[in-house]
Amino acid sequence: MxxxxxxxxxxxxxxxxxxxxxxxxxxxxxxxxxxxxxxxxxxxxxxxxxxxxxxxxxxxxxxxxxxxxxxxxxxxxxxxxxxxxxxxxxxxxxxxxxxxxxxxxxxDIFNKLIIEDNRGYKLEEGKDIFGHDSFEEEINGEKISVKRNIHGDLEFTSGKDKASLKKDIFDKWSYEDSIGNRFQFGERTWTRLLRKFRTDENIFRILIDQYFF
Incomplete structure (x- = not known):
């Protein structure tokens, strides 16, 4: 409010x-x-x-x-x-x-949001061929993307920086990135995060913002 x-x-x-x-x-x-x-x-x-x-x-x-x-x-x-x-x-x-x-x-015809200007900026946001949310941003030739791979894991890429959020065979969620962060979420912690941020995509974006921006 x-x-x-x-x-x-x-x-x-x-x-x-x-x-x-x-x-x-x-x-x-x-x-x-x-x-x-x-x-x-x-x-x-x-x-x-x-x-x-x-x-x-x-x-x-x-x-x-x-x-x-x-x-x-x-x-x-x-x-x-x-x-x-x-x-x-x-x-x-x-x-x-x-x-x-x-x-x-x-x-566009695939229901994807596209924002583009003449100063080197482009954003594409929509669904990939598997129906997963996909986000890609380009600023002066450098691309930033958040996508799911074929296994359903979330992946972030920005130049040489990378990060992932995935669930293992025991239903445990873990985060890992190229600057040395690596940890696994306990069940209570993950439930609390989902209650607050609603989706794993939102949780991933929070982690990316915390460690890369």
């Missing part, structure tokens, strides 16, 4: 900041237009014939949210003026100091 309240405060503060710096108007098609107080910076959030939303501005930035991505992540946004305005404010905040930035958010 506290987190939701803080997010609401953030959106309100963003609205006040941009209201002071310029104005946002809605055209007859429901698209949003922004112009700064000095008239030097303009931006638009508009819907195309495919129901995608595209942000463009006077600094040659462009961010495209394709329809399938919007339907999954922001259901109802095209008919919800407040939700659309909130995202517009956030895009203004992110891009007004950039120039020539291009990004696209989409869901």
């Amino acid at each position: 506290r987190k939701i309240f803080l997010l609401m405060l953030l959106w309100c503060s963003l609205s006040e900041v941009f209201a002071q710096q310029g104005r946002v108007e809605t055209d007859i098609f429901g698209n949003l237009d922004y112009i700064s107080k000095d008239g030097k910076y303009t931006a638009t959030l508009e819907k195309n014939i495919f129901d995608d939303l595209t942000f463009t501005d006077s600094k040659n930035n462009e961010v495209v949210y394709e329809k399938k991505y919007l339907d999954r992540t922001y259901p109802g946004i095209r008919q919800n003026k407040k939700m659309k305005t909130d995202i517009f404010y956030e895009l203004l905040r992110q891009n007004r100091k950039s120039e020539g930035y291009r990004a696209k958010y989409q869901i």
Whole structure:
């Protein structure tokens, strides 16, 4: 509840900041237009014939949210003026100091989330051919991935760094990584972790964050 309240405060503060710096108007098609107080910076959030939303501005930035991505992540946004305005404010905040930035958010034919930009960033998140969750991120040519192998074990790779989380034939879970950490979870500890983090994928991500980031 506290987190939701803080997010609401953030959106309100963003609205006040941009209201002071310029104005946002809605055209007859429901698209949003922004112009700064000095008239030097303009931006638009508009819907195309495919129901995608595209942000463009006077600094040659462009961010495209394709329809399938919007339907999954922001259901109802095209008919919800407040939700659309909130995202517009956030895009203004992110891009007004950039120039020539291009990004696209989409869901491909295999129902995989793909986010890609022109600055060397790419994220792919979805299911592999076995139905397991798969995550792969690339930053300036360096890939970070979290996947399950054919045995169902979780594997993390980032350059030369590696880690795994797997269950042995005795149903004991163990974690191991390339920087020397290696331990096995007792039944009570594992049950407590599952109760707190709900899935083995979430537990693995917590361990990776603790030891690699």
